[in-house]
Amino acid sequence: MKESLYRRITREFAQQIHSGQYPVGSLLPTEMALCEHYQVSRHTMREALRDLTEQGLITRRKGSGTQVADKAQHKGLNHPLACLEDLFFLAKNNPRVVKRIDEVVADYDLAQTIGCEPGSRWLHVASIREDSENKDAPICWTDSYASAAFTKVRQLVRSDPFALISDLIEAHYGIQSEEVRQTISAVTVSAKIAKVLGVEPGSPALKIVRRYQDRDGNTFETTISVHPADRYACSIVLTRAKG
Incomplete structure (x- = not known):
C-alpha cells in the first residue's frame, strides 16, 4: 500500500500536531519554508495543507499564516x-x-x-x-x-x-x-x-x-x-x- 508524498507529509504534520509539537494557536512555517524542508513542489505542499485543513487540524487565512486549529488536539481526534x-x-x-x-x-x-x-x-x-x-x-x-x-x-x-x-x-x-x-x-x-x-x-x-x-x-x-x-x-x- 504505497503512500503518496503529500499524504506522507500530512501524516507527519498530523502526528506532530496531536503530540503537541505544534500547540493550538501556533503558526506553521511558511509555505516556502515547508517546500524547502520537504524538498517538494508548492503544488504538493498545498495538497498536504489542504488535507490538514479538511481534517480540521489547521486554519489558513490570507495575511495571517497557517495556524493550528482549536479542535486539533481534542482527544477524540487522537487517531x-x-x-x-x-x-x-x-x-x-x-x-x-x-x-x-x-x-x-x-x-x-x-x-x-x-x-x-x-x-x-x-x-x-x-x-x-x-x-x-x-x-x-x-x-x-x-x-x-x-x-x-x-x-x-x-x-x-x-x-x-x-x-x-x-x-x-x-x-x-x-x-x-x-x-x-x-x-x-x-x-x-x-x-x-x-x-x-x-x-x-x-x-x-x-x-x-x-x-x-x-x-x-x-x-x-x-x-x-x-x-x-x-x-x-x-x-x-x-x-x-x-x-
Missing part, C-alpha cells in the same frame, strides 16, 4: 481515520500486540460478518494496537480473519508488529487490497475485552468491520475492531458531484 493511508499510518506508529492466534470454522453469524460460506476455515488473530504515547490505553481490540491458506501470517504478525496484516499478505502472497469496505456501528465494550482496553464493561465504543478485497472483489481478510469511544474519530469529506 483520525479517513482513507487507506490512515490505516497504514496508524499501524506504522502503534504496534500490534498479539493476544491469540488460532484457526476457526465460521459459524452463521461470523460468516455473515466476513462475507463467506458457513463452515469455511479462517486464520484468526486477536490483538490490540498499543497507543505509542499511552500503553495503558490501547487504541482498539481487533479480531482479524484471513484465509487459512496464509500460514506464514502466524509468524509474521509477531515478527512485524508495525505492519497491517493485509500488507503482510501482499508482501508474502502477492495479493493486494484494492478496496476496503468499512462498516461502523455503535456498541458497548464486552466484559471479555474491557480489562485489556482499560475501560469499564458496557462503556461506549465503536465497532469497525473492514473487508479487504483484491482486484477481483474477493475478500481475503476481514477485521473487526472495537475502539473505546474517546480513542477514535472517523473523518469523512463530502464533495459536490460534478456534471
Whole structure:
C-alpha cells in the first residue's frame, strides 16, 4: 500500500500536531519554508495543507499564516481515520500486540460478518494496537480473519508488529487490497475485552468491520475492531458531484 508524498507529509504534520509539537494557536512555517524542508513542489505542499485543513487540524487565512486549529488536539481526534493511508499510518506508529492466534470454522453469524460460506476455515488473530504515547490505553481490540491458506501470517504478525496484516499478505502472497469496505456501528465494550482496553464493561465504543478485497472483489481478510469511544474519530469529506 504505497503512500503518496503529500499524504506522507500530512501524516507527519498530523502526528506532530496531536503530540503537541505544534500547540493550538501556533503558526506553521511558511509555505516556502515547508517546500524547502520537504524538498517538494508548492503544488504538493498545498495538497498536504489542504488535507490538514479538511481534517480540521489547521486554519489558513490570507495575511495571517497557517495556524493550528482549536479542535486539533481534542482527544477524540487522537487517531483520525479517513482513507487507506490512515490505516497504514496508524499501524506504522502503534504496534500490534498479539493476544491469540488460532484457526476457526465460521459459524452463521461470523460468516455473515466476513462475507463467506458457513463452515469455511479462517486464520484468526486477536490483538490490540498499543497507543505509542499511552500503553495503558490501547487504541482498539481487533479480531482479524484471513484465509487459512496464509500460514506464514502466524509468524509474521509477531515478527512485524508495525505492519497491517493485509500488507503482510501482499508482501508474502502477492495479493493486494484494492478496496476496503468499512462498516461502523455503535456498541458497548464486552466484559471479555474491557480489562485489556482499560475501560469499564458496557462503556461506549465503536465497532469497525473492514473487508479487504483484491482486484477481483474477493475478500481475503476481514477485521473487526472495537475502539473505546474517546480513542477514535472517523473523518469523512463530502464533495459536490460534478456534471
